[in-house]
Amino acid sequence: MDKLIVTGAGPLDGDVIISGAKNAALPILISSLLVDGKLTLSNVPHLQDITTTMSLLGYLGVEMEIDERMNICADASHVNQSRAPYDLVRTMRASILVLGPLVARMGHAEVSLPGGCAIGSRPVNLHIKGLEAMGAKVVIEDGYIKATCDRLRGARIFMDMVSVTGTENLMMAAALAKGTTVIENAAREPEIVDLANCLNAMGAKVSGAGTSELVIEGVDSLHDASHTVISDRIETGTYLVAGAVTRGRVRARATEATYMDAVLDKLSEAGADITIDGTSIELNMHGRQPKAVDIYTAPHPAFPTDMQAQFVTMNALANGNSKVVENIFENRFMHVQELQRMGAYIDLEGNTAFIKGRNKLRGAPVMATDLRASASLVLAGLMSDKPTVIDRIYHIDRGYESIEEKLSRLGANIRRIPGHVWDKDPSLQALVQ
């Protein structure tokens, strides 16, 4: 297995180009299933999750062309499968998003219960309840969600928890339903708005995206369209925190500050100078140690759970004490144990991490347990006095495009060691003895 080795190398300084948003690109790519024609996408990030989604769509009969700049043309004219097997959906949570489009388009879907980051139990009851309200008959058998319906019909759906993929699944299903669907307590994330914009470009009638009431007037069919995926606000936030942790200066380019109020607000509170100029966001610490900040995760526009782990690392390296409360997922503190191995002072009590900041951490062999946890370990390695060897980095490759190249360009000391090189090199192995 590949590993990352990160060694502290002083303040980061430079520009980083932000990729398209994973969590927008995945539902949008999957929305191609709704069209008897072509969806052409640009600004798609080069990530393992995109490859996984393309394999799944290919299996379902979507023909795909991709160029070297990651422009993807998905042609779903010949979709001939409505079963998404375990092997293709087990590594990625977003695979559940084929459920709504397949029932809407084919009248039938069988989707294996999905995997993804092990950050909580992550049920899909709201996806199922919403489809049932639209007239689908749904059973769970042998690990598969099996849904059937001749034609979905519009319905009034109340989501009793705010669910991002739940809202997306139902929005896509409702686009081809007969009649009008209203989703109450819908998620308001920028990725929801991006999906709605893409669906509307295909001829759907979605309004209210970005508010908690979505109205979708079903249409009989959708048509060819092109769409550019929005920038990744979580990748942006991660590089800005890298700048904060190392007391440096990082300018994130090709991004969008309006998606990021909660995160930018906390970085300012931590003592960063933040300058927004068009599609660039610059963070400058002027050599200062960040100040500890309290964090409470909640659905957008509040502080995103996908930035919690990175802020735990920042607080572990900050001046002062802080608490970080995780309100979305019940098991999203697995990075804490690894950060403790690196010398971080963190006490965990239920869904709250109590953190006492310190100047530096100590490099250690650590294990990536999920996507953002992996990022938090890389950030910790940037301020450690010995090499940090991060194992199981396939998690990070799900969501960060070329992370070692982007960080190296900012001045970080980070190397990817392919598994076969690691296995044959005792000097590398000595780093974890």
Ligand SMILES: CC(=O)N[C@H]1[C@@H](OP(=O)(O)OP(=O)(O)OC[C@H]2O[C@@H](n3ccc(=O)[nH]c3=O)[C@H](O)[C@@H]2O)O[C@H](CO)[C@@H](O)[C@@H]1O
């Ligand atoms: C591919 C993608 O976009 N992933 C994001 C998406 O995940 P995902 O869409 O899976 O997360 P949800 O918004 O659905 O989850 C929010 C909360 O609702 C609960 N819930 C959800 C669905 C359901 O049917 N029943 C239920 O109880 C979940 O257990 C969780 O406690 O939003 C999360 C919250 O911002 C992010 O961390 C993930 O990066």
Ligand SMILES: C=C(OP(=O)(O)O)C(=O)O
């Ligand atoms: C949790 C995440 O991804 P997923 O929902 O695909 O597991 C994430 O992007 O942080």
